[in-house]
Amino acid sequence: MKNKILQAKPYAWLIKKMFYQTLFILIVAIVMVLFIRAAGQGYIGNMITQIISMCLGTEWDNASNIYHYYVRNNIDTIMVATIIIFFIIIFRISLSWFTKYFDEIVSGVDQLAEESQYKLVMSPELLFMEEKLNQVKDKLARRSREAQEAEQRKNDLVVYLAHDIKTPLTSVIGYLSLLDETPDMPMEQKAKYVHITLDKAYRLENLINEFFEITRYNLQTVPLKKDNIDLYYMLIQMADEAYPQLSASGKEVSINAAEDITVFGDPDKLARVFNNILKNAIVYSADSSLISITAEKLENATSIRFENEGTIPEEKLGSIFEKYYRLDEARSTSTGGAGLGLAIARDIVTLHGGAIEAKSDDTHTIFIVTLPDTL
Numbered sequence: 139m140k141n142k143i144l145q146a147k148p149y150a151w152l153i154k155k156m157f158y159q160t161l162f163i164l165i166v167a168i169v170m171v172l173f174i175r176a177a178g179q180g181y182i183g184n185m186i187t188q189i190i191s192m193c194l195g196t197e198w199d200n201a202s203n204i205y206h207y208y209v210r211n212n213i214d215t216i217m218v219a220t221i222i223i224f225f226i227i228i229f230r231i232s233l234s235w236f237t238k239y240f241d242e243i244v245s246g247v248d249q250l251a252e253e254s255q256y257k258l259v260m261s262p263e264l265l266f267m268e269e270k271l272n273q274v275k276d277k278l279a280r281r282s283r284e285a286q287e288a289e290q291r292k293n294d295l296v297v298y299l300a301h302d303i304k305t306p307l308t309s310v311i312g313y314l315s316l317l318d319e320t321p322d323m324p325m326e327q328k329a330k331y332v333h334i335t336l337d338k339a340y341r342l343e344n345l346i347n348e349f350f351e352i353t354r355y356n357l358q359t360v361p362l363k364k365d366n367i368d369l370y371y372m373l374i375q376m377a378d379e380a381y382p383q384l385s386a387s388g389k390e391v392s393i394n395a396a397e398d399i400t401v402f403g404d405p406d407k408l409a410r411v412f413n414n415i416l417k418n419a420i421v422y423s424a425d426s427s428l429i430s431i432t433a434e435k436l437e438n439a440t441s442i443r444f445e446n447e448g449t450i451p452e453e454k455l456g457s458i459f460e461k462y463y464r465l466d467e468a469r470s471t472s473t474g475g476a477g478l479g480l481a482i483a484r485d486i487v488t489l490h491g492g493a494i495e496a497k498s499d500d501t502h503t504i505f506i507v508t509l510p511d512t513l
Contacts, residue, residue: 163232167224171217246271250278303346306338313338362404362489369401369433369440376412377431380420388426391416395433401440401509407486408509411494412442414479415505419446422503436508439492444505450498458496459484483507 190204191197242260249258250271258275260268313335317328370393377384377391384391401408419429423446432443450458459480487494492509 159232160229163228164221164225167221167228170224171220243267250275303342306342309338310335310342362407364403365405367401367403367405367408369399369442370395370397372405372409373412373431373433373442376409376416380413380416383417383420384429387420389420389423390428392428392430394430396435399433399435399440401442402512403490403509404486408490411483411486411507412444414483415444415507418479419444419448419503419505422446422450423448438511440509440511442507442509444507446503447501448503449500450496450503452498459494 191200194200194204196204239261246258246260246267258268258271260271313331317323317331317335323331373393373395377393380391416429416431423429427447430443430445432441432445434441434443484494487507487509490509492507494505494507497504497506
């Protein structure tokens with residue numbers, strides 16, 4: 139029965155309860171007035187007549203005539219007025235019946251901020267409010283938990299990066315010290331040390347850039363400067379720029395798109411999206427494999443699809459777009475970045491009113507970016 143009422147209107151039961159309580163108070167007021175009148179019939183009339191006689195200084199007969207003319211002839215009106223007065227008095231006294239609901243709601247709101255695993259419990263009449271507040275409480279708890287986990291991942295990552303920075307920095311200092319202390323070092327050995335030092339310096343630069351990525355990550359207030367973009371040229375240029383990373387592992391990129399295909403958006407931001415996805419594909423795809431990029435027009439939208447050999451475990455698919463999440467859970471940051479690339483890509487695509495998703499099976503992983511033609 140209660141569920142049927144809630145389905146009709148969430149607060150229907152509360153309205154029904156308040157209606158019956160108000161009706162009960164009215165009936166009590168009527169019964170009290172009728173009882174007083176019945177119990178005091180004759181006595182009340184005589185008392186009123188005596189009061190009139192005393193106040194006006196007149197005889198009993200004259201006072202009785204005044205009573206009959208002004209009181210007896212208007213008894214119905216007086217009864218109604220008396221019932222109203224009694225109703226107001228009783229209603230005011232019984233307001234605690236109603237205010238307790240507000241007290242429960244205020245108490246429930248106060249408990250939302252408490253980190254308690256216990257559910258809020260309210261009166262049956264406030265079941266609709268109990269359910270709403272518990273939903274909000276669960277949502278706040280979940281967001282707080284996610285924020286704490288993200289902050290912990292960020293702190294762990296900063297510690298890992300700080301630790302990993304020491305390794306290339308120590309190597310750079312060590313090899314430069316050798317070069318400085320041994321000016322007559324053979325050219326072949328000197329070239330070898332310079333090459334190693336340069337590699338370590340590049341590695342150090344990448345780690346420092348990852349620090350900057352972490353500290354400047356805030357895309358919610360970034361304005362978009364939209365324009366019509368030559369999507370085919372952007373993808374070709376991106377593939378050319380990634381050639382050194384691709385060639386190092388024998389990988390290739392295939393662009394499948396019409397040469398006149400365009401998309402409407404912020405060129406710099408979308409280039410960052412595609413670069414981040416391509417970088418992810420390069421890092422996690424099989425050696426000597428093909429990375430396929432396909433762009434095509436849909437109805438009122440454009441789809442850009444990145445496909446590579448390699449799989450993402452199903453349990454990790456739902457987390458890869460989270461901040462600071464990395465598929466490589468190893469402590470070292472030598473593979474993968476700060477875990478911001480795909481999170482940044484998702485936020486930029488969302489700012490454009492689009493969507494990004496990832497799919498993976500036993501052999502391939504696919505990222506699909508869908509951008510509306512206008513927003």
